[in-house]
Amino acid sequence: GAGVSQTPSNKVTEKGKYVELRCDPISGHTALYWYRQSLGQGPEFLIYFQGTGAADDSGLPNDRFFAVRPEGSVSTLKIQRTERGDSAVYLCASSPHNGYNEQFFGPGTRLTVL
Amino acid sequence: SQKIEQNSEALNIQEGKTATLTCNYTNYSPAYLQWYRQDPGRGPVFLLLIRENEKEKRKERLKVTFDTTLKQSLFHITASQPADSATYLCALDGDNFNKFYFGSGTKLNVKP
Numbered sequence: 646g647a648g649v650s651q652t653p654s655n656k657v658t659e660k661g662k663y664v665e666l667r668c669d670p671i672s673g674h675t676a677l678y679w680y681r682q683s684l685g686q687g688p689e690f691l692i693y694f695q696g697t698g699a700a701d702d703s704g705l706p707n708d709r710f711f712a713v714r715p716e717g718s719v720s721t722l723k724i725q726r727t728e729r730g731d732s733a734v735y736l737c738a739s740s741p742h743n744g745y746n747e748q749f750f751g752p753g754t755r756l757t758v759l
Numbered sequence: 760s761q762k763i764e765q766n767s768e769a770l771n772i773q774e775g776k777t778a779t780l781t782c783n784y785t786n787y788s789p790a791y792l793q794w795y796r797q798d799p800g801r802g803p804v805f806l807l808l809i810r811e812n813e814k815e816k817r818k819e820r821l822k823v824t825f826d827t828t829l830k831q832s833l834f835h836i837t838a839s840q841p842a843d844s845a846t847y848l849c850a851l852d853g854d855n856f857n858k859f860y861f862g863s864g865t866k867l868n869v870k871p
Contacts, residue, residue, distance in 0.1 A: 687848050687861030701857035750802030
């Protein structure tokens with residue numbers, strides 16, 4: 646079956662612009678995670694959804710970052726007023742219930758802020 | 760929060776040998792620990808999960824140990840192959856199972 650997909654695969658934007666990154670989890674997975682990964686580092690937790698609600702958003706670095714999952718499936722990570730420091734690979738992962746089970750990761754979106 | 764340490768230096772081994780990777784953590788003991796493999800340009804792929812009350816878990820050529828006294832997990836790949844070359848990440852659950860902390864990973868190079 647289809648795995649986790651993320652679009653776009655690459656996004657180049659200018660400082661100050663707004664971007665949206667999309668994640669399509671595996672069908673039926675209720676848990677969804679967003680991570681950010683910088684070069685040479687491991688994924689850094691951003692936010693966790695259980696169904697439609699954000700169960701833990703403590704990893705979001707500041708109020709420029711926001712994520713939604715309105716129907717409990719597709720999720721969108723939104724970044725306002727992008728800064729060069731936001732450049733990274735943004736990973737999405739889904740899990741059948743919660744991360745107590747394995748997490749299935751998408752290929753990521755590489756965001757470059759010029 | 761949790762601080763996780765994985766050897767940042769690449770591990771170079773000869774094909775057929777056993778690779779051993781280390782994951783150390785410094786704060787609270789997690790309820791469970793996961794190991795992932797990541798290839799360049801791809802998302803991590805789950806390999807194994809071990810719970811705090813388990814000492815060892817095996818899957819084919821892979822073995823994971825978990826020592827809550829030492830606050831350490833070891834990941835072993837026996838009879839290593841060049842195809843095992845990748846970065847290996849350990850991940851620990853947060854204190855409420857809602858978040859996960861990943862180490863920075865160790866790059867494994869298996870030479871033929």
